[in-house]
Amino acid sequence: MAVAKQDNPVTQTSINHSVQHTSRMTNSTHFGFTTVSETEKARKVAEVFHSVAARYNLMNDLMSMGLHRLWKRFAIDVSGAKPGDKVLDIAGGTADLTRLFLEKTGSTGEVWLTDINNSMLSIGRDRMLNDGKSVPVAQCDAEKLPFPDNYFDRVCVAFGLRNMTHKDAALREMWRVLSPGGSLIVLEFSKVWKPLQPLYDTYSFKALPFMGKIVARDDTSYRYLAESIRMHPSQEELKQLMQQAGFERVEYFNLTAGVVALHRGYKF
Numbered sequence: 001m002a003v004a005k006q007d008n009p010v011t012q013t014s015i016n017h018s019v020q021h022t023s024r025m026t027n028s029t030h031f032g033f034t035t036v037s038e039t040e041k042a043r044k045v046a047e048v049f050h051s052v053a054a055r056y057n058l059m060n061d062l063m064s065m066g067l068h069r070l071w072k073r074f075a076i077d078v079s080g081a082k083p084g085d086k087v088l089d090i091a092g093g094t095a096d097l098t099r100l101f102l103e104k105t106g107s108t109g110e111v112w113l114t115d116i117n118n119s120m121l122s123i124g125r126d127r128m129l130n131d132g133k134s135v136p137v138a139q140c141d142a143e144k145l146p147f148p149d150n151y152f153d154r155v156c157v158a159f160g161l162r163n164m165t166h167k168d169a170a171l172r173e174m175w176r177v178l179s180p181g182g183s184l185i186v187l188e189f190s191k192v193w194k195p196l197q198p199l200y201d202t203y204s205f206k207a208l209p210f211m212g213k214i215v216a217r218d219d220t221s222y223r224y225l226a227e228s229i230r231m232h233p234s235q236e237e238l239k240q241l242m243q244q245a246g247f248e249r250v251e252y253f254n255l256t257a258g259v260v261a262l263h264r265g266y267k268f
Contacts, residue, residue, distance in 0.1 A: 029041050029165050030231050031044050031045070031224070032223070032224045032226075032227030032228050032231065033227045033230075033231070038165050041165055042165065044224075045163050046116075046117055048221045048224055049093075049117040049119060049120050050117065050119045051216070051218045051221050052212075052216050052218060052221050052222075053094075053117070053119035053120050053122075053123055054123075054216075055215055055216040056093065056094055056120065056123070057094055057096075058215060058216075059211065059212065059215055059216055059222075062211055062215060063208060063211065067256060068096075069096075071187060071255055071256075071260050071262070072096055072097055072100060072158060072187065073100065074253075074255065074262065075097065075156065075158060075185050075187045075262055076097065076100045076101060076103075076104060078185060078253070078262060078264055079101075079104075079154050079156060079183060079185045079264075080154070080183055081101055081104040081105055081109075081153070081154050082104060082105070083104070083105060083106040083108055083109060084105065084106070084108040084109050085104070085105045085109050085110075085153040085154055086109065086110045086111075086112075086151060086152045086153050086154075086179075087101045087105060087109065087110070087111045087112065087152060087153065087154045087155070087156065088112050088114065088145075088147065088151075088152045088154070088155045088156070088174075088177060089101060089111060089112060089113050089114060089156050089157075089158075090114055090115075090142050090145075090155065090156065090157040090160060090170075090174070091114075091115055091116070091142065091157050091158065091159070091160025091161075091163070092113045092114055092115050092121075092124055092158075093115050093117070093120040093121065093123070093124055093160075094120060094123045094124045094127060095113055095123075095124030095125070095127050095128050096158075097156055097158050098111050098113045098124065098128065098135060099127075099128070099131070099133070101154075101156070102133060102135070110136070111135050111136075112135065112136050112137070112138060112147075112152075113125065113128065113135050113136070113137045113138075114137070114138045114139070114140050114142075114145075115139065115160075116139065116140065116141050116142065117139075118139055121137065121139050124137075125137045142157065142160070142164055142170040142173060142174070143164065143165070143166050143169045143170045143173060144173065145173045145174070145176070145177055147177045148177070149176055149177065150176075150177070150178070150179040150180065151177050151179065152177050152178055152179060152182060153178075153179055153181075153182045153183075154178075154182060154183055154184075154185070155174045155177065155178055155182070155183075155184045155185070156184070156185040156186075156187070157170075157174070157184075157185075157186055157187070157188075158185075158186075158187040158188070159187060159188060159189065160188075161186055161188050161232075161238075162188055162189065162228050162229065162231070162232040163228065167233070167241060168241060168244065168245060171184075171241060171242055171244075171245035171247070172245045172246065174245070175245050175246040175247060175267055178267040179267070180267055180268060181266070181267070181268065182266070182267050183264055183265065183266050183267075184242070184247060184263075184264070184265050184266075184267075185262065185263070185264055186238065186242070186262070186263040186264075187260065187261075187262050188232065188238070188260065188261060188263075189229040189232060189259065189260055189261075190229075190232070190234065190235050190238075190254070190258055190259070190260060190261035191234045191235060191258055191261075192257055192258045192259050193254075193257040193258050196257055200259070204225075204226035204229065205223070205226050208222045208223070208225060208226055209222045209223045209226070235252050235254065235258070235261045235263075238252070238261070238263055239251075239252055239263060242263060242265045243265075246267065247265030247266060247267065248265065248266050248267070248268050249265065249266050250263065250264070250265040251263070251264055251265075252264070
């Protein structure tokens with residue numbers, strides 16, 4: 001997908017950064033509860049989101065009973081975004097966060113909508129255009145972001161980090177593109193309050209695939225969703241990963257009894 005603003009100063013750096021990147025050797029990793037090669041995981045994750053893209057927003061409303069909208073609004077508020085800020089929305093998909101960030105940054109700001117998956121990104125881009133809003137759009141991998149160092153005031157990744165093969169590499173890239181004083185917001189499914197675990201497991205492994213089969217005609221992708229949540233680092237583990245990537249003053253907020261956690265860290 002072409003970048004929307006051809007005259008943006010990040011364009012040449014995008015090319016240079018991509019040329020400098022060297023491919024990783026293929027190793028094994030997890031796809032839900034299954035062990036696969038890193039190359040196979042990338043393909044399988046892409047297939048999941050190609051499959052669910054058309055019904056993604058509807059399924060989000062059904063699965064969370066609308067709570068995802070409150071979680072995302074909270075993320076925007078915690079980010080500290082203000083008029084004139086440059087913001088990077090990673091794994092932005094259908095543009096929910098991009099739209100909310102625009103309310104904060106105003107006409108003097110710059111909000112980039114990015115995603116590795118073309119099907120998801122196309123829906124987000126079209127939603128923005130249908131709203132009469134033009135934002136720069138780029139299809140890219142969070143593990144090798146095509147942006148210059150110290151460019152953005154805020155970086156956000158919502159419900160995308162757990163699908164990344166090398167979370168440590170992605171977090172280091174987010175740190176790199178942040179300007180000093182900037183903040184990273186990570187909104188992601190996390191470890192639920194222990195007394196609720198049995199009920200949550202029943203919902204995740206029974207109800208979610210059933211809803212996926214009826215609404216999205218795809219129960220397999222929603223079974224992967226439940227498994228990927230269990231394989232994602234806990235609140236404390238993700239905090240440590242962010243600190244290892246260079247972020248400081250890292251803290252997290254448990255939402256809905258830990259079903260979702262919002263992590264915030266700064267670059268100084």
